[in-house]
Amino acid sequence: MSSQKIAVVARTRRGSQLAARIALALGADLAVPSAWSAPAGAAHYHGSVLDEVRRRWPECSALILVMATGIATRACAPMLGDKASDPAVLCLDEGGQWVIPLIGGHQAGANALALRVAQITGGQAAITTASDTQGLPALDGLGKEHGWQIEPGSATTHAMAALVNGETLGLFIDPELKEQAEQVRGWLAECPSIEEVASPEELAAYPAALAVSHRALACWDTIRPTSIRYTPPALVAGIGCRRGVPAPELRAALLATLADAGYHPAALAALATAELKADEPGLRELASELRLPLRIIPTAQLSALDPAGFSPSAAQQRFDIPGVAEPCAQIAAGGPLVVPKRSFERCTVALALTSSREQTQRLSLIGIGPGDLQQMTLAARAALQSAQVVIGYRVYIEQVRPLLAPWQQVIESRMGDEMARAGEAIDMAAAGRHVALISSGDIGIYAMAGPVFELLRDRGWQGSAPAVEVLPGVSxxxxxxxxxxxxxxxxxxxxxxxxxxxxxxxxxxxVQAAAEGDFVISFYNPRSKGRDWQLARSLDILRQHRPPTTPVALARNVSRPDETITITTLAQLDPEQVDMFTLVLVGNSQSYAIAGGMATPRGFERKLEQRGQP
Structure with a gap:
């Protein structure tokens, strides 16, 4: 899993105060020296700030360092590896006036992060990359939000230098990638000298070049010293197999299919199979190894297809579906078949071209339930496991981590940054990803569905772009x-x-209206260190309308390993027994305790009495 974790590290007292502000706004980790006070949840470090930065380096996607540039440079220098894997690093003065992207301006997103931080501090982002100062696109950041990957060994520095120096760049876009071609031309519209060519071999004649293809380019070794190559995730592989086929056998068949058709393995966006094969260990293991989603196509959706549109398949007779490999690839991709079914000894493989119009801009708002993953709905689990990006408060992310796959991008945030979290989820979905935003319990009850729809309203959302689905959970x-x-x-x-x-x-x-109406009441957020009187006041109101023997349940961390449930009465309840992790459930005037539990009569007994039944 790709984890988007940001850490803000400070060195001085004043710098620690600024760092706390930034961390709160971004939902980032905060690290300050042990000598200075810090908000709850911050980490104190006791050694050198150089050691603290280096300790956090491998676990973070971005580091924000509130300290002198020289200190930041000495801290980062021994850790530098490759621009494709190094985190974004920003350096700020302790007043927040200057926000300097030190490392990873484009690929790691430091420039974009610097602009966000500058808005928080009221300072200026000191962006020095030449393409940004000239208003040119970053050739090493194209399609990042769509999951595009740069081929290792690409000449990114050389090509960017050629671009900013005004040299002519050659551009090849595979003609099969019609939708991606529209995107690339739009991204490069501000470039003054780009010449598009009909074949990748022609790129060798240019001082620098950009190749966008999902194929294995025979000329790549020749043009690599001067070129950047992108391989968009443009293919879905549909796979059918017999029971028990191991992952290595499936992998060999898949790679053979790709190689024989001339496609690059990095062009795979997903694997797909039929619902009746969803539990195949080999398929799931293969998807995990390749860090790809495994799309499961429902039987009902397959059965609705015309078998005449696909190659003959034994599945037509055995399972009343037109096949597995071809229809699953085509449905999951949303585009045409480019490689019809290939049959191997114990499996079949077909390839289809993705359609961004079919596959993108989806936001799933998911309630993950109160704690026990067994209480999560099947629909919520399916949406979570098919999402490309999973966003949530870090505690909830840890809760669902056993369900997540290595290919999924995971973005953790802190409590208190709900609007920023909602905005990030909307933005990523609108950019073309399937995003899952999670909350505990039901996402529509005191949770993230509210902030999301507030932002959608403010942005004039009309019901699409992105498409939004709400998947409720057990509250x-x-x-x-x-x-x-x-x-x-x-x-x-x-x-x-x-x-x-x-x-x-x-x-x-x-509270007064609920007491007078004799409702059963569930109190959320009943008490915290900073709010220690509201529950007592609410109980005083209820005691004016309900008997002192009214049962009350205190449920702490319900359905989690440390669950505790205490039954008491309205008269005996002491607010000191309650904290923020407790739900207080107060019965109505007719509720009663029974065998360590509680029940509220609906009125059936009275109805029977009115009918004269015993």
């Missing part, structure tokens, strides 16, 4: 009720006691 109050028995069998409401976003006067009126 904490539902899980608590299930543990108790039938606590919410009658009318209920949920109320958050946090006044960070809602004035207390409004919350108090809601």
């Amino acid at each position: 904490a109050f539902q899980m608590t009720s299930a543990r108790l028995g039938a606590a919410i069998a009658h009318d209920l409401c949920t109320i958050s006691l946090s006044d960070l976003l809602t004035p207390w006067e409004v919350i108090e009126r809601r």
